[in-house]
Amino acid sequence: MKRRVFIQKGALSGSFLALGGSQLFAMQNEIKLPQRTFNLHYAPHLGMFKNSAGDDPIAQLHFMADQGFTAFEDNEMRNREVALQKKMAQVMQQRNMQMGVFVAHKIYWTAPNLTSGKLDLRDEFLKDIKASIEVAKRVGAKYMTVVPGYVDMSQNINYQTAHVIESLKQAAGLLEPEDLVMVLEPLNFYNHPGLFLKESAQAFQICKAVDSPACKILFDIYHQQIQEGNLLPNIDACWDEIAYFQMGDNPGRKEPTTGEINYKNIFKHIHSKGFKGILGMEHGNSQPGIAGEQAVIDAYVACDNFL
Incomplete structure (x- = not known):
């Protein structure tokens, strides 16, 4: 074809x-x-529309663009073959799509790394950041996800925070000259028990301490609904440090309209504040097959209808 x-x-x-x-x-x-124009830059991921578009990542990108989506995110981008990265970047440029986040480093889910203050683990993290800078350049990405990892139960939380801030400052020193941004993602206690970074206020405090345009917040609405709720006031409270959003309804982490979160009001609020960035669709589909994929599209059409 x-x-x-x-x-x-x-x-x-x-x-x-x-x-x-x-x-x-x-x-x-x-x-x-495109079949439609959205008010915000919603970003699907690979696999979300595979029944409609097929398994080929390139075909999936074209399908997303055909549906009116103007962004794309891919947590696994840094692990994909360089030839595929380049081809995907070419298609995104052709189809006027922005590249969203990819995961920038090895995430420690059950053992301390950045919280520990150990220099070998900090060096490992910084090495990953350096490699991810090259990936970002290759695929036209500006943002990359950072998760500081597991708590260190042997240390006071304030020491752990200081260790994390120092690691992020050094990473920011690598990213800032390249005009790239690591976005810190707080994750909820229910799905990810024991992680260090959990709340938006905590991420805000850390970003203020790092004090760099290369260190901002990824506000995942699904995670923060579980962790702290009070979504709109918390978005407002840390607005100047938010660079990226992700979505998923609760319970279930499926598309908007399948749970308790009023995404139409949230999208309206984000739009009213002048947000021009990307909102990652980091969730599953509530229904199988092509019908389920159409349901995802329909949900975003409905929630984006706020003007």
Whole structure:
């Protein structure tokens, strides 16, 4: 199948004025414009639409763009083959999609790493950050996810916080010259018991201490609904340190409208504050197959209808 080329509506008239009628008809038949325009940059991930688009990551990217999604995120991007990274970056550029987050480093789920203050574990983390800088350049990403890891039960929480801040300061020193941003993701106690970073206020405090444009917050609405609730006031309280959002409804971590979170109001609030960044669709599908994938699209269409 010939690759479909995305051309924004605003660029069509100027680009086609010089073409004859037959050429214009032929080129129009090559173009597949998005089915809709969203108010915010929602970012699906690979696998979310595999029944509709097939297993090929490139076909899935085209399908996302066809549906009107203007961003994409991929936690596993740094582990993919370089050739595929480059090909995906090319398609995102062609289809006018932004690259969202990928996970920047090895995450310690059950043992302390950054909280411990051990230099070998800090060096491992910084080595991962250096490697992820190259991935970010390759795929056109600005943001990468950082999770400081497990608590160290042998140390006072304030010492642990100081160790984490020092590691992040050194990472920020690597990222800042490249105009890249690590986004710290607090994770809830229910799905991830024992992790150090859990609450938005804690992430806010750490970002203020690191004091770098390269260290910001990934506010995952699903995690924070479980961990602390009070979503809109907490978003407002740490707004100037938030660079990225992720979603999932609760309970179940499926698409909006399947649980208790009023995503239409949340999207309206985020939009009203002038947010121009990416909102990652880090959740599963509540229903199987093509019908379930259409349900995801329909949920975002419904929740994005707030103007």
